Amino acid sequence: MNVEVVAVGTELLLGQIVDTNSSWIGEQLALAGINSHYQTKVGDNPDRMRTVIGQAIERSDAVLITGGLGPTHDDITRDIIAELTGRPLVRSDELVVKIREMYSSRGQEMPESNLSQADVPDGGWPMEQQPGTAAGLVVPVGDEPDETCVIYAMPGVPYEMHEMMLGTVVPDLIGRSGETATIASRTLRTWGVGESNLGEMLAEEIARLDDPGVGVTLAFNASGIEGLKIRLTAKAADDNAVKVLLDDEEARVRSIVGPIVFGVDDAQTRATVPQNMEAVVLATLRSMNLTVSAAEMATGGLLTSRLLDVPGAGDVLIGSVVPQNEAMAATLVGTTESLEGEAGARALVVAVGERLGTDTAVASGPATAGENGLSTLWLATLVDGNAECLEVTFPSDRNRLRQYATITVLNALRLRLQTAS
Amino acid sequence: MNVEVVAVGTELLLGQIVDTNSSWIGEQLALAGINSHYQTKVGDNPDRMRTVIGQAIERSDAVLITGGLGPTHDDITRDIIAELTGRPLVRSDELVVKIREMYSSRGQEMPESNLSQADVPDGGWPMEQQPGTAAGLVVPVGDEPDETCVIYAMPGVPYEMHEMMLGTVVPDLIGRSGETATIASRTLRTWGVGESNLGEMLAEEIARLDDPGVGVTLAFNASGIEGLKIRLTAKAADDNAVKVLLDDEEARVRSIVGPIVFGVDDAQTRATVPQNMEAVVLATLRSMNLTVSAAEMATGGLLTSRLLDVPGAGDVLIGSVVPQNEAMAATLVGTTESLEGEAGARALVVAVGERLGTDTAVASGPATAGENGLSTLWLATLVDGNAECLEVTFPSDRNRLRQYATITVLNALRLRLQTAS
Numbered sequence: 001m002n003v004e005v006v007a008v009g010t011e012l013l014l015g016q017i018v019d020t021n022s023s024w025i026g027e028q029l030a031l032a033g034i035n036s037h038y039q040t041k042v043g044d045n046p047d048r049m050r051t052v053i054g055q056a057i058e059r060s061d062a063v064l065i066t067g068g069l070g071p072t073h074d075d076i077t078r079d080i081i082a083e084l085t086g087r088p089l090v091r092s093d094e095l096v097v098k099i100r101e102m103y104s105s106r107g108q109e110m111p112e113s114n115l116s117q118a119d120v121p122d123g124g125w126p127m128e129q130q131p132g133t134a135a136g137l138v139v140p141v142g143d144e145p146d147e148t149c150v151i152y153a154m155p156g157v158p159y160e161m162h163e164m165m166l167g168t169v170v171p172d173l174i175g176r177s178g179e180t181a182t183i184a185s186r187t188l189r190t191w192g193v194g195e196s197n198l199g200e201m202l203a204e205e206i207a208r209l210d211d212p213g214v215g216v217t218l219a220f221n222a223s224g225i226e227g228l229k230i231r232l233t234a235k236a237a238d239d240n241a242v243k244v245l246l247d248d249e250e251a252r253v254r255s256i257v258g259p260i261v262f263g264v265d266d267a268q269t270r271a272t273v274p275q276n277m278e279a280v281v282l283a284t285l286r287s288m289n290l291t292v293s294a295a296e297m298a299t300g301g302l303l304t305s306r307l308l309d310v311p312g313a314g315d316v317l318i319g320s321v322v323p324q325n326e327a328m329a330a331t332l333v334g335t336t337e338s339l340e341g342e343a344g345a346r347a348l349v350v351a352v353g354e355r356l357g358t359d360t361a362v363a364s365g366p367a368t369a370g371e372n373g374l375s376t377l378w379l380a381t382l383v384d385g386n387a388e389c390l391e392v393t394f395p396s397d398r399n400r401l402r403q404y405a406t407i408t409v410l411n412a413l414r415l416r417l418q419t420a421s
Numbered sequence: 422m423n424v425e426v427v428a429v430g431t432e433l434l435l436g437q438i439v440d441t442n443s444s445w446i447g448e449q450l451a452l453a454g455i456n457s458h459y460q461t462k463v464g465d466n467p468d469r470m471r472t473v474i475g476q477a478i479e480r481s482d483a484v485l486i487t488g489g490l491g492p493t494h495d496d497i498t499r500d501i502i503a504e505l506t507g508r509p510l511v512r513s514d515e516l517v518v519k520i521r522e523m524y525s526s527r528g529q530e531m532p533e534s535n536l537s538q539a540d541v542p543d544g545g546w547p548m549e550q551q552p553g554t555a556a557g558l559v560v561p562v563g564d565e566p567d568e569t570c571v572i573y574a575m576p577g578v579p580y581e582m583h584e585m586m587l588g589t590v591v592p593d594l595i596g597r598s599g600e601t602a603t604i605a606s607r608t609l610r611t612w613g614v615g616e617s618n619l620g621e622m623l624a625e626e627i628a629r630l631d632d633p634g635v636g637v638t639l640a641f642n643a644s645g646i647e648g649l650k651i652r653l654t655a656k657a658a659d660d661n662a663v664k665v666l667l668d669d670e671e672a673r674v675r676s677i678v679g680p681i682v683f684g685v686d687d688a689q690t691r692a693t694v695p696q697n698m699e700a701v702v703l704a705t706l707r708s709m710n711l712t713v714s715a716a717e718m719a720t721g722g723l724l725t726s727r728l729l730d731v732p733g734a735g736d737v738l739i740g741s742v743v744p745q746n747e748a749m750a751a752t753l754v755g756t757t758e759s760l761e762g763e764a765g766a767r768a769l770v771v772a773v774g775e776r777l778g779t780d781t782a783v784a785s786g787p788a789t790a791g792e793n794g795l796s797t798l799w800l801a802t803l804v805d806g807n808a809e810c811l812e813v814t815f816p817s818d819r820n821r822l823r824q825y826a827t828i829t830v831l832n833a834l835r836l837r838l839q840t841a842s
Contacts, residue, residue, distance in 0.1 A: 013457050015448025016642055018441055022462065027436025036434050037469055041443070041460040048458055196492050196532040220493065221432050231437070300735070301725030304743050308721030309819060314745035319753060321742050322725050324735035331777060332740060332753065356752060372526045393527065397580075398730060 001177040003029060003036045004060040006052055008067035008077055009156055010043035021066045021161055032170050033183035033235070044074045054084055057141055057149050062173060064165075067156030069134040071114040077153055078119055078137065085141050085151070087121035092135075095126060099133050124151075129167040132157060136164040138172070150176070183235045186246045188253060189263040189275060191227040191411045195220055198228060201257055216249045225403035226276060227262070262414060278307045281410045284417050285316050290359040292413075294320040295333060295352035298364040298377045303406040319356045339365055345378035346387045353382045360417075362409045369396050377401075379409040383416045422598040424450060424457045425481040427473055429488035429498055430577055431464035442487045442582055453591050454604035454656070465495045475505055478562055478570045483594060488577030490555040492535040498574055499540055499558065506562050506572070508542035513556075516547060520554050545572075550588040553578060557585040559593070571597070604656045607667045609674060610684040610696060612648040612832050619649060622678055630670075637670045647697060648683070648828065683835060698831045699728045705838050706737050711780040713834075715741040716754060716773035719785040719798045724827040740777045760786055766799035767808045774803045781838075783830045790817050798822075800830040804837045 005022050012019045022039045029036045037060070042052045049068075056063040068077030082089045095118035103110040117133055120126055123143070127136035134155040141149040152169045154161040190198065198220065199206075209218055215236055221229040230253060234245035246266075254261055263275030285292055294303055294317065304320040307313050323329035326339050333351040338344055345365040353361035360383050367377040375396040380389045390412055394404045426443050433440045443460045450457045458481070463473045470489075477484040489498030503510045516539035524531040538554055541547055545560035555576040562570040573590045575582040611619065619641065620627075630639055636657055642650040651674060655666035667687075675682055684696030706713055715724055715738065725741040728734050744750035747760050754772040759765055766786040774782035782803040788796040796817040801810045811833055815825045 012444070013447050013460060014451045015444040015446070016640075018439065018444040020439055023433070023436040023439040025436070026434045030435040037464060037466070038473065039434060039462040043458060045458070052459065194529070196534055199493055199534070200532060219431070219495075221437055300729030301722040301741060301743070302729075304722030305726040305823075308723075308743070308745075309823075311819065314721070318745045319743060319749040320722060321753065322722070322729070322740060324729075324739045328740040328777065332742065356749065374526065398732060400580075402726075402730075 001034060001061045001173065001179070002059075003034055003062045003064060003173065004038040004056050005036060005040070006056055006063060006065045007039070007041045007156070008044060008049060008065060009041075010045075010074075012041045012067075013043050021156065021158060024158070024162070025064060025066070025165060028165055028170055029173075030185075031183075032174055033179055033181065034170075034173055034177060044068060044076065046076060046080060049076065049080045050084065053080060053151075057084060057151070061149055062176070063149060063151045064169060065151065065153045066161055069117065069137075069153060069155045071111070071117050071133070075116075078116075078121065081124075081137070081139055081151055081153060082121045085121060085124075085139055087123050087139065089119040090122050091115070092118050092120050092126065095120070095135055098130065098135075102133055127152075127154075127164050127168040129163040130160075131163050132160045134160065136160075136168065138168070181235050181237060182239055182242050183233065184239070184242045184246065184266075185231055185233045186250060187221070187265040188230040188232070188250065188261045189227055189265070189277075190230060190257065190260040191262055191277065191407060192260045193228070193257070195228055198230070198257065202230075202253065205252060205256060216245050218249070218253070225400070225407060227407065230257075230261075259415060259418065262411060277407050277410045277414070278313075279310050281414050281417075282307060282310050282313050282316050284414060285360065288417065288420075290316075290417075292317050292360045292362065293352050293356035293358040294361065295329070295348045295363040296320060296322045297324070297329070297339065297348070298367040299402050299405050299409075300324075302402045303362065303364070303409070306406060318358060321352060321356075341365070342378050342389045342391065345380035345389050349380035349382045349387050360413065362413055364405050364409060367396075367401060367405075373397070375401055377405060379405060379412060381409065381413045381416055383413070383420055388412070388416065422455060422482045422594065422600075423480075424455055424483045424485060424594065425459040425477050426457060426461070427477055427484060427486045428460070428462045428577070429465060429470060429486060430462075431466070431495075433462045433488075434464050442577060442579060445579070445583070446485055446487070446586060449586055449591055450594075452604075452606050453595055454600060454602070455591075455594055455598060465489060465497060467497060467501060470497065470501045471505065474501060474572075478505060478572070482570055483597070484570060484572045485590060486572065486574045487582055490538065490558075490574060490576045492532070492538050492554070496537075499537075499542065502545075502558070502560055502572055502574060503542045506542060506545075506560055508544050508560065510540040511543050512536070513539050513541050513547065516541070516556055519551065519556075523554055548573075548575075548585045548589040550584040551581075552584050553581045555581065557581075557589065559589065602656055602658060603660050603663045604654065605660070605663045605667065605687075606652055606654045607671060608642070608686040609651040609653070609671065609682045610648055610686070610698075611651065611678065611681040612683055612698065612828060613681050614649070614678070619651070619678065623651075623674065626673060626677060637666050639670070639674070651678075651682075680836065680839070683832060698828050698835070699734075700731050702831045702835050702838075703728060703731050703734050703737050705835060706781065707733075709838065709841075711838075712737055712739050713781045713783065714739065714773050714777035714779040715782065716750070716769045716784040717741060717743045718745070718750070718760065718769070719788040720823050720826050720830075721745075723823045724783065724785070724830065727827060739779060742773060742777075762786070763799050763810045763812065766801040766810050770801035770803045770808050781834065783834055785826050785830060788817075788822060788826075794818070796822055798826060800826060800833065802830065802834045802837055804834070804841055809833070809837065 124139035137153040139151040154164045216234045234242045236242045263280045301322045307317045321332040333355045335351045349363035363380045365378040367375040369375045394401045548557035558574040560572040637655045640652045657663045684701045722743045728738045742753040754776045756772045770784035784801045786799040788798040790796045815822045
């Protein structure tokens with residue numbers, strides 16, 4: 001079963017609103033094991049909507065449309081669907097009553113123009129979920145048994161669309177697809193190795209997975225400052241069989257790539273916090289009953305801010321200082337020497353750990369801009385009273401330098417804690 | 422001139438990454454007065470890429486593609502372009518050298534698979550801007566004078582794509598469009614008034630602009646934690662005439678809405694730093710030759726991190742502390758009393774200003790979670806030795822609370838400096 005998504009709205013093309021709806025829909029479809037091959041954004045223009053929706057009806061088994069169901073003259077999705085399916089709009093008395101009640105329950109009078117929202121293409125039907133005044137529509141293309149496609153039209157307001165997707169569209173699509181297998185993914189997060197090197201390390205394993213009998217696929221997903229993700233997807237008869245496949249594949253990949261894997265996101269347990277570097281480091285420290293502090297020269301508060309974005313982090317990272325020069329560092333943590341180079345980073349991490357009285361500490365020294373748009377700096381970690389330092393070279397642009405330095409020094413702390421524990 | 426955008430990547434369809442690239446591109450095109458009618462997402466699949474890109478070439482004057490230019494076997498954008506345009510790939514010696522140098526300057530060896538990134542369709546050329554190893558490509562469809570379309574292929578990594586869009590694609594498209602009228606926008610950033618109130622304040626002015634003879638349009642753009650933006654767009658014969666229109670409209674709007682406007686972004690002067698709250702506050706402090714420090718309990722380093730993301734900020738915000746409890750605050754800035762409530766925020770801002778020896782200071786006290794998912798906290802500013810405090814209530818969710826508190830305390834400092842100067 002092939003599904004495609006059409007997001008309607010000129011504001012989407014103009015970039016006034018980012019189309020997060022299509023991404024969310026794509027994710028729900030993937031989790032349900034349904035293929036979606038195209039996602040198109042089109043403005044509120046009859047000709048272009050006809051082109052895009054007409055083509056989607058031709059080539060796909062189901063078309064999911066968001067937007068254009070409001071009451072204004074711009075909102076023409078239901079008219080275009082009526083036209084393309086040859087199903088004239090019929091006013092639904094039931095919807096008229098429903099919409100009138102929504103207005104009166106808010107103490108408002110319904111503008112007459114709103115009645116257009118009660119129109120339904122003949123032979124189609126409104127979705128049960130209707131959190132706003134716009135009804136979602138299910139409209140078959142052709143009549144049974146010669147139905148060639150089905151259209152689901154939903155409003156563009158995210159929470160309204162979400163209810164309809166989860167309540168009507170996904171269950172309906174699963175029913176239509178006749179699919180009984182379960183599909184699930186697991187993502188291994190890595191830091192420290194580039195995409196092409198990782199590809200070479202895993203080339204043999206990827207070749208092994210080319211045999212469709214294995215039932216697992218592997219893909220890379222470069223997430224910039226979040227590192228490189230290895231996504232494993234398995235398909236099997238039931239949840240348990242999928243889990244066995246994913247466990248086996250995770251073990252194989254880990255045995256090949258080693259400790260660069262720092263976290264795992266599992267769609268089967270999506271309720272938990274995303275396993276990014278800061279969450280992993282905080283969880284490790286908490287499990288060992290250790291506190292941490294930070295002195296951030298080059299990272300400028302970003303490390304602290306990222307860590308403290310994780311719920312409960314303030315009990316582990318109990319304090320940070322962000323000095324922008326040596327005199328300020330002296331005031332804040334009592335360092336007396338130069339903070340340049342390896343000796344400086346070492347002095348800084350020891351001083352912040354001592355002054356703030358924490359079990360571990362991290363520090364970034366000042367960055368020195370070099371040639372080719374690259375800067376060099378020293379990072380340091382303190383564990384069991386021992387400082388270790390690391391020289392790194394990153395792009396000089398502020399944002400990337402701070403992000404890379406943050407994740408690199410946290411990764412260094414993670415690796416030391418792993419050895420210590 | 423009709424342009425369309427194709428974003429390539431299976432991860433986009435699966436919702437693993439939100440396609441913010443297309444929105445950003447749509448915004449840049451709109452600012453340049455270029456129509457974009459379709460935006461399509463397609464997976465890394467040869468047949469479907471052929472369908473989508475082939476159709477785009479047929480119906481549009483220019484096709485902007487993002488993604489699929491990396492070095493892995495998934496990355497097939499340049500092959501598909503070569504095929505559809507009948508222009509075989511030719512390895513560019515110049516690009517080979519460039520890519521090798523990028524690797525060696527980072528002290529890494531280039532994997533041989535990376536050489537595919539030096540392939541260019543015959544008769545096309547690489548873009549000058551190339552921040553990463555993937556070169557952007559300009560590929561005409563057909564030969565002059567029968568050129569029917571032009572393809573711009575850019576990497577999916579946002580900062581790489583941004584440089585290429587602003588450096589090559591937008592200027593090139595403006596040149597090709599033959600448009601002689603100038604269109605430009607100016608954005609007034611506001612903080613402290615909601616969208617419907619702002620709409621009421623400006624209703625009369627918006628009605629006045631309905632007359633197309635005025636040549637200026639006004640639109641709101643709610644940017645969440647960045648505040649509400651008022652976007653003015655003017656069209657006239659030349660740059661100067663556009664500037665006169667925008668100057669006049671900006672003055673009218675300012676006279677209506679008053680000091681809630683804290684910054685102005687002007688597309689005609691896009692080289693400068695975006696005029697967000699932190700940039701505005703830093704520029705104000707610098708112009709008055711004042712330094713600032715911060716003590717961040719509720720904001721957890723976010724204020725420091727946002728300020729230090731602005732180039733040169735470290736000379737103004739010379740130091741910050743992020744204590745997560747009262748004992749740590751006592752260690753870092755020498756406070757001896759409770760930090761609860763108004764008195765606590767006052768004590769904190771006075772102590773950090775004194776200990777760190779800065780001319781001004783800002784502080785956020787601890788947040789107290791209340792009912793309805795809302796939290797209350799005290800913010801404080803120090804100017805000329807006088808502390809002023811402000812109680813605020815924000816959504817309890819960590820990210821929004823920290824963002825709103827950051828921008829609110831910076832806005833309070835801005836308003837005090839405005840009065841002081």
